[in-house]
Amino acid sequence: MxxxxxxxxxxxGTALGIQRFLNExxxxxxxxxxENDFEITWSHSLLNPDDSIITQEDAWEYPIFGHxxxxxxxPCQSHSRCNMYYNKKNPDMRLxxxxxxxxxxxxxxxxxxxxxxxxxxxxxxxxxxRHYFWSNKPIISFKVPERAKDWGWMGIPDxxxxxxxxxRVTDHIKDRMKRRQVLRNMLHPDISYNIIKQILNPKQKxxxxx
Ligand SMILES: C[S@@+](CC[C@H](N)C(=O)[O-])C[C@H]1O[C@@H](n2cnc3c(N)ncnc32)[C@H](O)[C@@H]1O
Numbered sequence: 001m002x003x004x005x006x007x008x009x010x011x012x013g014t015a016l017g018i019q020r021f022l023n024e025x026x027x028x029x030x031x032x033x034x035e036n037d038f039e040i041t042w043s044h045s046l047l048n049p050d051d052s053i054i055t056q057e058d059a060w061e062y063p064i065f066g067h068x069x070x071x072x073x074x075p076c077q078s079h080s081r082c083n084m085y086y087n088k089k090n091p092d093m094r095l096x097x098x099x100x101x102x103x104x105x106x107x108x109x110x111x112x113x114x115x116x117x118x119x120x121x122x123x124x125x126x127x128x129x130r131h132y133f134w135s136n137k138p139i140i141s142f143k144v145p146e147r148a149k150d151w152g153w154m155g156i157p158d159x160x161x162x163x164x165x166x167x168r169v170t171d172h173i174k175d176r177m178k179r180r181q182v183l184r185n186m187l188h189p190d191i192s193y194n195i196i197k198q199i200l201n202p203k204q205k206x207x208x209x210x
Contacts, residue, residue: 002029007059007072009033011170011182012044013163014071014112017192019050021200032067034059039173040182046169060094064102069196070109072098073187079116096121099134108199110135112187131187133195142194151184159183
């Protein structure tokens with residue numbers, strides 16, 4: 001049984017991509033999603049019914065041992081350029097502690113975040129658009145689906161279409177600002193699909209290069 005830990009699991013674009021690959025390869029998996037917002041865990045469970053556990057614990061404190069693959073997408077707000085211009089919060093340095101902790105163990109991992117507005121203390125393994133990825137396995141660039149509109153102009157239906165998900169996944173989130181935000185935060189499933197494919201199936205890597 002292949003044991004996956006998905007920290008800061010969100011609505012679950014990451015989970016969709018990883019599970020798509022594992023299903024294609026007929027790999028039995030045990031999938032643990034850690035997400036601390038109730039409405040978002042609900043969306044996650046609608047989108048990813050094959051998860052084994054969705055737990056509302058604090059992902060910063062969740063044990064990282066005993067898994068075969070770990071993905072983490074910590075909140076990006078405090079690292080983004082928007083924060084530098086508008087909110088001016090200090091960056092949440094737990095991002096860097098988490099990457100260091102994951103680097104000290106052998107389990108393959110990927111941490112995803114935005115390009116920070118400051119020089120990152122740990123160089124990313126891969127940059128794709130505004131996404132930065134850190135990993136202990138080599139990963140190379142690939143094409144990411146393009147959005148129909150500029151990021152700031154994407155509304156709820158645009159994000160649903162982009163990610164290929166139905167409205168019912170998030171329509172219980174009545175606060176429309178929050179609903180749009182969780183869809184913006186969602187990783188396009190093709191991204192985690194391509195990355196797990198490279199990590200578990202490195203011979204096919206060359207075929208995927210853009
Ligand atoms: C960038 S989003 C993740 C997106 C996800 N990879 C996807 O594809 O949908 C980060 C998520 O972390 C959650 N979160 C923030 N702090 C958390 C914490 N301490 N423990 C667990 N989840 C947390 C947020 O609610 C948010 O849904």
